[in-house]
Amino acid sequence: MNKLSRFVWRRQKPSARQSSGFMLIEALIGILIFSLGILAVVKLQATSVQQASSAEYRSMASLLANDLISQMWVSNRTASTLQTNFGSPSGTSYLAWRARAYSSGLPNASTTPPTVTFTTVAGGAGGAASSQATITIFWQAPGDKSQHNYTVVAQLK
Secondary structure (H helix, E strand, O other), rough: OHHHHHHHOOOOOOOOOHHHHHHHHHHHHHHHHHHHHHHHHHHHHHHHHHHHHHHHHHHHHHHHHHHHHHHHOOOOOOHHHHHHHHHHOOHHHHHHHHHHOOOOOOOOOOOOOEEEEEEEEEOOOOOOOEEEEEEEEOOOOOOOOOOOOEEEEEEOO
């Protein structure tokens, strides 16, 4: 036998005393990895719920703005009538719509009232002038530090 084979032959498994605690360390590392995985899944779930709520609020704001635009379309669309009925802060139809916006479920919507402004757009080549309505709805979700808004621009001829 050569020297190397004698060395390999004499090599013995570590005794139980020498390897005690190794299995405990393996178990602790396994628990740590599992715990980090569970924490990541919980964070992912929380982010998912927050994003779903944000999408719901944007959808609600979109529906409210489209509701007001549809009311404008069926009314008299002259610039002065639109401003009188739908202009913020005192238009008669605007006030009724604003009350619906406040009761719609948008969080903190009444903190900053929605705005409705009109500008006159000149008609091209002898065409009649039209009005451009800009509707902005504000809300602030629970736990958010900043306020969100949704703005729609519609041209009414």
